[in-house]
Structure formats: C-alpha cells, structure tokens
Amino acid sequence: MINRREFCKKAMIVAGGVVLPLTLLEVFNPKRLRAERDGQGKIRWVFLVDINKCVGCGFCVKACKIENEVPYDANVTRTWVERYVVTEDGQTFIDSPKGARDGFTTQKIDQAHQGMKEINPEEIGKAFFVPKLCNQCENPACVQVCPVGATYQTQDGIVLVDRSWCIGCGYCVMGCPYGVRFFHPVYHVAEKCNFCYHRISKGMKTACVDACPFGARRIGNIRDPEDPVTKIITSEQVNVLKEEFGTKPQVFYLGLSREVK
C-alpha cells in the first residue's frame, strides 16, 4: 500500500513531467533550426526596385490589394509607393496617400493631420518615387520576436505568416523597422507582403511586377548567376534600406537617394 508521502512525491513527478512542454526539446532539432535560419536550397528570392523608372502610378499597389485580398479601401497595404520632394534649401517632404493606391493625383504633399502642403515648383530641387515592400530579410526581426512561431522563413527566403496560429500580439509589427506589417482587417492576424508566394512558387511573377508598366519592379533568384536581377545586383551600384538594423534586407534599390527613410 502506497503511503501518502510516497503518493505525493510520485504525483509531483508525474505532474512535472506532464507540464514540461515537449516543444522544449524541439529547439534542439538541428534540421528545423537550419530550416529556420539559412536555407541552402537552389532558390533565394530577391527583389530589385529601380527608382529611376518609377513614376508613382500606383498600379502595383492596386494589383497587390486585389491579388492578395487586402480590403481595397482599408488604410493598410502590403506594398506602397512614397513620393519624395526635396527643395533646394534641403527640406524633404514625403507622402504616400492611401499607399499611393490611386497614384499621386495632386502636387500638394499630404501631411496627414497637418493638411495638404503646397510647394512652389520653382523651389523643388529633386523629386522621385520609392516603391516599398517587405524586404524578406535574411535575419528577420519579425521571425525572431514571434512568441508562438506563427511567422517563419521558408527555405527560399520568404517570411510567411500562419493565419491559423498567429495570436495577434503585434510584437512582429513593432519589431519590423520597415513598417511593412499590419493586422489584416478581416482575419485579425499579422499580415505582410510575401512576394506573392503563391505565384512565384508556380513560376509566375508577383502581382506588382506584372502590373508595373515601366519595369521598375523585378523579382529574381540571387542563387542563379544567370538571372538578370542577380546580374544587376552583383555588377551595379545597388543599395538597401536601413542596413544599420542588421536585418540583411533582400530588396535592392537602384538609384536610392540618401533622403529615403
């Protein structure tokens, strides 16, 4: 007959064993760690934006919203275009009304709550458009901070969100230095650009690349030396956004000016 003390002892051991999450052990699974960190496959998707070619028409934003079912009128978007107007005395004005879904229909700069700012065309030194999208970072801060592993990086470098597992804490949204993440207005989970993963994995281009009439957006595979995008990235003067965060962004820009935030 088991006495009370023994019973308590054994019960504690059993309870402790049950409580110990088995997932603790999974951390040490090297296969999964490798998949999470550096996929060594034949594909690593990268993006190339040519700022000199962008005219700010916003077709890319429109196409993205429709393709990826982000509600058309919601004030969030997976990709957007920013307009930069730099005056001769060095002041920079930036706007992106509705993410430039409808392009830029006025010369006035949208200053949000501060109203529309009119700039004398005589004083403008330079002006240009900068398309933005997820940088599919090599070292993604958003994947690091997700408490449940609902956001993860695929072997070919794309950061995805599992809508059935995201708890909606917003830590990834706060962790992204580029502001590409938001909460999906319908699914109420974290949402982001995924280079149209459903399209590129079937050999198609992303919706924004197909929609761009000027060839300002291109997608490519950096592991393929024959890919025209790879050739440009390796042979021309390209730049990336916010390198100082150590996220190793994989969206490359041609003609990136220092004013770009």
Add this chain to the structure above:
Amino acid sequence: MVHGEAWTLKEFFVYPNEYIYWSIQIVMYPFMTGLVAGAFVLSSLYHVFGVKQLKEIARFALVFSLALLPVAMLPLLLHLQQPQRGIYVMMTPHFTSAIAAFGIVFTTYAMIVLSEIWFVYRQFIVQTVLELRSKQRRNKIESAQLALYSMLAMGAMDLSPEALQKDERAVKIMAAIGIPVACFLHGYAGFIFGSVKANALWMTPLMPVIFICSAVVSGIALCIATYIVTMELRKLIYSWKRKNNPRLPSSDELKSAEVVTVTMTSKYLLMFMVLAITLELLDLIFRNYTAVKSWDILRSVIYEKDFVNIFVLQYGLGNLLPFIIFLLPGLTIRRALVGSLLVLMGVFMMRWNVVIGGQAFSASFSGFMEYKMPIWPSSVELFKEGLFGALTVIVTPFVLFYLVTRVLPVFGVKDSH
C-alpha cells in the same frame, strides 16, 4: 476599420501601415506586473532580511501580490487580436522571442507565491479546521468553511513547534527564491521593450533595470496606500464596535502602529525611487549626449510633444513632489497617502511615456502619431483598448483582494511568521 486606426492621429509622414498598435492595455501590462513584483519584494524584505518593522505590511503585501497575479495576464489577453489562442504561448513557445518566456516565468512565479502563502497561512488554516471540527453543531456556512479549509490544509495538520519552525524556514526560502524570480518577471517585461531594435526610444539595455526599480517603487507605493485605506476602515469599524466592547484596541493605539509601519515602508520607497530616477535620467542624458540618428525625432517627442506627460506628470508630480512629501519631517498618514498615490501616478505615467511615447513617432523619423484613448466603448475593440478596459484591469485586483481576504484574513492572525 483597420486595427489602430480608431485611436491613431498621424502627422507629417508616417508609413501607411503604422498605427499605435500597442495601446492602453500594453501600458497596463508592465504597470500591473510591476505592482505584483513590487508587492512581493516588499513582503520579502521582512521574511528574508528580517526587517521587523515591516511585519505588519509583509503579510498584507504578500496577499496583495496574490490578488494582482491573475491581473498581470489580463491586459495581455485583452490586447491580443486572437485571445482564444493566447495559450499557444505556453503550448508552442518560440524561444527566440522575449514573450515566449512569459508562460514559464509567470507560472514559476505564481507557484512560488502560492506556496509561500500556503506556508504562511498553514497554522491559521489548521487552527481554523480544528476549531470548526470541535463544534458540536455546524450550520451550512461553517460546514462549507470546514470543507474549504480542510482542503487548503492538504492533510498537513501538524502544529508542533518543530513543524511550525519548518514552515517558517520554508517561507524564508520561498521569499528568497521569489525575489530574483519577481525581478525576472518584471525585468523581462522591460526586456520585451528594450530589445525591439526597430524602436529608437525603447532600445536600451537599461530598460529591464529601469523597469525593475520602478516596479518595486510602484509595488511599495500601492501597498502603503492600500494599507492606509484598510487601516482607516478598520479604525472606523473598531470605534463603532468599541461602544459595546471597550477591551478592543483604541483607535489611537492602532494609529500609532500605523504611522510606524508607514514611515518605515516609505524609507524603502524612497530608496528605490532614487535608484529608478537615477537610471531614467542617465538614459535621457546619454541619449542627449550621444545624439545618434534618432535623436532629432526623439528630442521633439520628449521635449515638445510629450513634455507635459514626461516632465510635469512623471518627473514633477510623480517623482519630485512625493519625494518632498516623504522627506519633510513628521510624516502623517494623510501625507503618506497622498505621496504614495502620486508615486503610483508617476510610475503609471512612466509606463505610458515608454509604451505610447515609443510609438509617438514614425519609424521613418519623419512624422508623428498621437494616441487618442477611446473613452466610450461603442465596440468590443474600443472597450478592450480604451478607458473602460483599463479600468476593468485596475479594479479587478481589489475585488480579488477582497475575496482572498475572506478566506485568508490579513489582520489579526496569530502566528509566528
């Protein structure tokens, strides 16, 4: 409506997807965990370091930290977009995330608090059981009480001096382990913010330490305030009861004991306050001096946009004024109450200025965002992330404290701890 749009006001250039995603509930979260950790540290001062003058408030603080415990989780649940999936944090923790540790740290801490309370109250529980058992006739309430207390006793009915001594030792050990765990519970809340490299205001290694110090400050202040209010209520009740029973302690006796406890506790409050302010100012001066890329926008947030919140409410009314109140000789109960309430407000404003202030500027450093707290809860979301959601979080621990003290009374318990 996009999440965050209802309460975010944008100015100049802000990225299209940027909103104030972490609102009032994320202010409440570090504030409430801070109170838990602080209350526990206060009770440990007596149990571990044997600060005898704190005996009266130690038991009080311990029970209060139990009442606050579930409330540390409440704001997080109210904040989640998918609260029904909150448990995933414990089921499939992704350990590279600071939040993933929450389940483990929180559970460890909860077990320590619960077991410490059990050891502190074991004698009382057993005595109650024996008393109820000895009664010849028990009414329904007494029978229910007997069942409850028998369950709480968990069969450990030994009241011999050796057994009680063992209890005392266990309490001491639990309190000693509890201090680092409580600090970890809260320091790691600071880490959640301090490690966000995308946020220029949050990213500093000082954040966890600042959080711990201000946590202890707020915990002690809350204990002082609640202690005073409870004692005042007791005095009222006693003076009413004394009409029939003159042997009860007079309100003057109660009052002198109260002043001694409050004065003693406020010394520890000041100590931790000096530490917290030093670190906060160090952080501010350092940012000012090094003036890295983000400083331009931070300066306009700190010195212009949030000036009233930071320098008037947090440092002025929340730190400086209570400092003077507590340091002036001849501390009275009323002054202590005002002082500790101001300290609580100051710590709350500190959390506010970190959480909301950290989102007051765009990651593009070219624009600002302002948080307009939703007042009237016209939808579930506006309730959760608005004034009434926050009030729910504030009121809950007091309701729980009342309920817990129905079973485990804080005052008038005879024991050796």
